[in-house]
Structures are given as structure tokens and as C-alpha cells.
Amino acid sequence: MAGTHEHLFVRDMVREELPNEGELAYGEVEKGTSGAFALMSGWQVDPSKIHIAYSWIYEVPTPNPYVLEHTHPYDEVLIWMGSNSEDKNDLGAESWIELEGERYTIDTTTALYIPAGMRHCPLGYVRVDRPISFIALSLNGEYVS
Numbered sequence: 001m002a003g004t005h006e007h008l009f010v011r012d013m014v015r016e017e018l019p020n021e022g023e024l025a026y027g028e029v030e031k032g033t034s035g036a037f038a039l040m041s042g043w044q045v046d047p048s049k050i051h052i053a054y055s056w057i058y059e060v061p062t063p064n065p066y067v068l069e070h071t072h073p074y075d076e077v078l079i080w081m082g083s084n085s086e087d088k089n090d091l092g093a094e095s096w097i098e099l100e101g102e103r104y105t106i107d108t109t110t111a112l113y114i115p116a117g118m119r120h121c122p123l124g125y126v127r128v129d130r131p132i133s134f135i136a137l138s139l140n141g142e143y144v145s
Contacts, residue, residue, distance in 0.1 A: 032062060034058070043141075053135070058128065065122035069120070072116060078114065079111045093129060095123065
């Protein structure tokens, strides 16, 4: 039975196209990923002030890097999560990202806070040993760049 607050749930993740990323950046669907799915956004749940995109990375994406440099007018958190239930820090992959032109390696389960206006990406992968989760949490009701 649906309750009074059912409108606050997202029970069916829908695939979405993110501006300046993946297929919109290159004009093709990236290989090696599930593509982005909306977990929560203002267009799904009217009062939502956040946007969460979720994807699986199951091999090194092509093209690589598959996200190009950009900025947002809001804060963002990027999360790389491994799938090893025996070791929560074992990412099972090696990724990299640039922040303001400086390259950083991600090879453990990691969350990255990106302040509004900070240039970030490209984002690429060196290796993917087993599927990982990638989550982009935008502190805005919808994704914009």
C-alpha cells in the first residue's frame, strides 16, 4: 500500500544523459559502463535539492577518459565504491581525475568533494579488475554544467 509519503521515493532508476559527459561529450555511448542512472533528482521528486547519478564501471571505459573537464555552479561529491565485501577499501580498479589541472589517483573506495566552480576532470581509468560503483552526487536538484 502506498503511503502519504510515497512521492518521496524513487523506485525505478531511469537512464539519463549527462551534459558534457559520456555520450554527449563524444557523441557515442561509452563502452565499459552501464551509463548513468538517476537515483534522485528534482525532476523525479519535486522537493529534492540534490541529484544523484549512479553507474557501474565494469571495464576500462572507451573512450578513456570518458568524462571531460568541466565545472558546476554547485558543490558535487564523486564516489568510487568497490565490490569486495571482505575489504571495504579495496576498489578493484585504478582511476584518475584532475582537479584544477592536477592529477590524482583513485585506487581505494573514495569520496571526493568538489566545491562549486572548481575545474574537475578529465576522469579516466587505468584498470578495472572487477565491477565498481560510481556515484555523482550534485548538491542541486538537477545536473547542470
